[in-house]
Amino acid sequence: xxxxxxxxxxxxxxxxxxxxxxxxxxxxxxxxxxxxxxxxxxxxxxxxxxxxxxxxxxxxxxxxxxxxxxxxxxxxxxxxxxxxxxxx
Numbered sequence: 001x002x003x004x005x006x007x008x009x010x011x012x013x014x015x016x017x018x019x020x021x022x023x024x025x026x027x028x029x030x031x032x033x034x035x036x037x038x039x040x041x042x043x044x045x046x047x048x049x050x051x052x053x054x055x056x057x058x059x060x061x062x063x064x065x066x067x068x069x070x071x072x073x074x075x076x077x078x079x080x081x082x083x084x085x086x087x088x
Contacts, residue, residue, distance in 0.1 A: 001041075006085035007072050010039060014074065014081075035074075038084040058088040 001009065014037060026034025040059055042048045048055050062068060063084070071080045 001087055003070060007070050010037060010070065010083035010085055011072050013039065035081040041087045043087065055088050059086055062086045
């Protein structure tokens with residue numbers, strides 16, 4: 001996924017899969033921090049089930065990158081939220 005696809009994925013997931021109660025609870029958080037999300041997309045489910053440590057190692061390596069955080073704007077939220085989408 002390129003950066004735009006990651007943003008689109010996160011935006012869709014937040015708008016369609018976040019339950020309303022969680023979003024309502026996040027409303028009172030400072031700077032919308034309660035809405036920030038990290039998504040980890042595991043391509044090989046067998047690897048996750050058999051060698052989760054390898055997946056975790058890859059995730060930690062990805063988190064070290066400078067440009068890992070994406071910023072998106074939701075129309076029903078004032079301000080931006082941060083998302084991280086990692087493919088492993």
